[in-house]
Amino acid sequence: MIETYSQPSPRSVATGLPASMKIFMYLLTVFLITQMIGSVLFAVYLHRRLDKVEEEVSLYEDFVFIKKLQKCNKGEGPLPLLNCEEIRRQFEDLVKDIKLNKEEKKENSFEMQKGDEDPQIAAHVVSEANSKKASVLQWAEKGYYTMKSNLVTLENGNQLTVKRQRLYYVYTQVTFCSNRESSSQGPFIVSVCLKASSGSERILLRAANTHSSSKPCEEQSIHLGGVFELQAGASVFVNVTDASQVIHRIGFTSFGLLKL
Numbered sequence: 001m002i003e004t005y006s007q008p009s010p011r012s013v014a015t016g017l018p019a020s021m022k023i024f025m026y027l028l029t030v031f032l033i034t035q036m037i038g039s040v041l042f043a044v045y046l047h048r049r050l051d052k053v054e055e056e057v058s059l060y061e062d063f064v065f066i067k068k069l070q071k072c073n074k075g076e077g078p079l080p081l082l083n084c085e086e087i088r089r090q091f092e093d094l095v096k097d098i099k100l101n102k103e104e105k106k107e108n109s110f111e112m113q114k115g116d117e118d119p120q121i122a123a124h125v126v127s128e129a130n131s132k133k134a135s136v137l138q139w140a141e142k143g144y145y146t147m148k149s150n151l152v153t154l155e156n157g158n159q160l161t162v163k164r165q166r167l168y169y170v171y172t173q174v175t176f177c178s179n180r181e182s183s184s185q186g187p188f189i190v191s192v193c194l195k196a197s198s199g200s201e202r203i204l205l206r207a208a209n210t211h212s213s214s215k216p217c218e219e220q221s222i223h224l225g226g227v228f229e230l231q232a233g234a235s236v237f238v239n240v241t242d243a244s245q246v247i248h249r250i251g252f253t254s255f256g257l258l259k260l
Contacts, residue, residue, distance in 0.1 A: 121168075122148040123160050124256035129248040134158075137174070137238045137246065139255055152257065159195065159237040160257055162230050167260040170204065171225035172238050175252035176245040177217035178209065189241045190222045197233030204228055204236070219247060227260065 072084035124146040128138035138157045141147060147154070151163045162168065174190045192205040205224040230236070238255055240246060246253055 120148050121151050121162070121164070121166070121259035122146055122257070123152045123154070124254060125154060125160075126250060127174075127246065127248045127253035127255075128157065134243055135239055135241070137240060137243060137253070137255070144250075146256070155235065159235040160255070161233065161235040162257070163232055164259075165230065165232045167227055168230050169225065169227050169258045169260055170236050171223075171257070172205075172255045173221055173223050173253060174238065174240060175219055175221040175247045176209075176240075176242075177247060178220045178245075186241065188220075188222075188245060190224060191239045192224050192226075193237055193239055194228070194230070195235040195237065197231060219252075221252070 072088065124144070125139035125141055126145060128140040130138050136158050139154060140157070141154060153161050153163075155161045170192060172190070172192055176188050178188065187208040187210045189206065189208045191203050193201055194204050195201045205226050207222045207224055209220055209222055236257065
């Protein structure tokens, strides 16, 4: 008798995650994304809130400062004299800063031309006959003169002052009578000098020419020119050894500068 045994069919192996695990992972992902977005929004809100708090603190400090200033002016409150002087000094410094900022804005608005370009700064003046006795030559805005900007001015009639730090070409021409009865006298010297805003002076250019013994007077000219970086508030002027020999006719003696 032959007995047969039926073998059970093999179980199918499950593939992938169970449905409950998939739902859990989905909810976890949504929670993490929501947490990240909430953190970013909270950070932005906190940053804006801190800015607003800083602004409110600044306004409160300004209000306290103004109240202290009013009490000092009225002599009220327990504030000592030294504190009142310090408060007044701070207030004066604040007012000065505001005025300076307004002046700078006005100057910048005047200086800027079309295309936001710097204005042309140039000056050319001619000699003044009143400078025959002074070693520093005097100049006058007459005849063929130029004063292209308020950033360069003729001060005291003898010096050109610039209000902006830049490179400038400074030049002069001095025509003088070279006749001298005595040949032992020194040469005629022309100097272009710089006067800084601090008051110190130094020579930028210098040239000399010997006198002639011929009669009548023989006219000679000395030309000087060079490029220099002038600081704001600096002045340039022309000095000669003997101003009585300078010829002041139109076109003979002149002085000027040009911004590069």
